[in-house]
Amino acid sequence: MNWQAKISDKDIMLLSEYLDDVLSIQDRAKFEKRLQKSSELKEALEDMTVLKHSMRSLPSKPLPHQFTLTRNEAEKARRGRFLLPTFGWASAVCMILLAVIFGSEFIYSSFSVPKTVSAPFANTLQSEVAPESPVRDTESASGQPVYLLNWVSAGGKGGGGSGSVAYGVGGGGVVVQTAPDTAIAEPMQSEGITPRTEVEIPSSDEKLTVEPLIFGVREDQLGQVITIEPDEIATPAVAAAREAVEPEKEPIIPANVKFILLGLAAAFGLIWLLLRLRR
C-alpha cells in the first residue's frame, strides 16, 4: 500500500469513480491509458477493489424484530403527527404578530406628528394670543398691563391690512377700536384715510354656528379693548392652548396584548422544543 503517498487526491477520486464505473467513456479511456503506465495506480485500484468487495460481502445483520407498526402504534403516531408542527407554527405566528405590532408602532412613532406640545409650538400659540408687539415687549416685561384686542368669534385669523390693526388677530369683517391710537390715526388722516372708529358688533342672531379656535377670546367683552395683567398673558392662555391640544394618544395595541402574545410564543416554542427533543 505504498501508493497512498504517491497518488494525488484527484487520482484517488478518479480511481474511486473508475471502480464504480461512473466515468464518462472519454475519461475512462484516458484513465485506462494512465493505469497501464503507472504501477502505483494499478496497485491502488487493486486495493480499492478488494476493499469494495470485502465491504459488499459483509453479512447482513439479522433483524432483532419486525419493524412493522401495530394499530395502536399507528394511532399514536398519527396523533403526534400534527402536534409538533402545530406548536411550531403557533409559536411562529405569535412571533410574527409581535414583530408586526412592534414594527408598525415604530413606524407610527417615527413618522407621525408629535403628540405633545413642543416648546416652539407653545411659543407660537403664545404669540397668537399675545402677538409680538412693542407693548408686549416693553410693558409686560416691566410688569405693566398689556392691551389686547378682543375679537368677535368670526372665523379666520390674520392681521388687518392697515397699520392700526397690524398687531391684531382676526379678520372676519369686524372693525375694532384699538386702545389709545391717536398717534396712528393722525398720520392716516393726513393721508386722506379716515380711520374707522365705530365698532360694529354683530347681534347674537348673526353669530356663526361654528366656533373658531381662537385662544383668549372673552365673549363678555367682545369688541372692547381689554387689559390683561402680565401674569394672565403667559399662564392661562398657554395653559388653555396646551389643554386644547389633543391629549396623548393611547398605543394602538395595549401592552397586555403584547405580553400575552410574547408569553404564548414562548410557551408554544418551549412545547415544540420539548416535543422535538423527546423524539
Next chain:
Amino acid sequence: MKDWLFGASLATKAIMEETELITLAVNGDLDAFNRLVLQYQEVAYNVAYRIMADENTAADATQEAVISMYRKLDTYRGGSFKSWFLRIVTNACYDELRRQRRRPTVPIEPETNEGEMVESPEWLEDKSAGPEEVLGSSEIENAIQHCLTGLEQKFRVVITLVDVSGEDYETVAQIIGTPIGTVKSRLARARLKMQQCLQGFRELLPEQFRHNTEEHDELAS
C-alpha cells in the same frame, strides 16, 4: 431474450405493486404500509447498524424511522421509495448520534474513598478498540466495522450506502441531500481512510492486501 423479458416484466410488476401499496398507505391503509416496511426493513436496519455500530441503537433508529415515515407519508412526492425511506433512516441515525453526543454514556468506574477514579489497567482497557482484540475475534467483519466506526460520520454514511448497501451515487446524493460531486469526493476519501485503517488488520485481509503490504514492508526496510 425470453429470460430478459420475463425479468423486465417482473420488475415492472414489482414497481406497479409498490406504487399501489404507496397509494394505499398514503390513504391510511396500515397493512399496505406494513408491507412496504417488510420490503425494506432489512436494508434499513443494516444501514442503521453500519452507521451506529450498535445493534440496539440501530434497532431504535430504524423503529423511529418507520414511525417517522408513517407520519410523513403524505409528504412523499414520488421517486424511489427505498431512497426516501433510507433518507429517513439516515436522518434518524443522525438524530440518535446527536442525542448520544448530548448525553454521553458515563462509564461506571470504581472510586477511592477520596472520590478519585481507580486507574487500573482492567478498567482502562478498551475491549473493542484495539486491532489485537479484533484479530482475536478472527472476523474480517469486525475489522471493517471497527474502521467504519472510526470514520467521520459524513464519510461513514456515504461508504455504507455505496459499498455496503450498494446504492448508486445519485441515490446516495438524494438520501443525504448533497450534490453528486460531494458524494464522489466523500466516498474517495472514505475509501482511502478505510485502506489506511485496515493496514492494522492486514492479517485478516484477503491475499491481495497481504501481498501488497508485505511488498511495502520490504521496500521500507
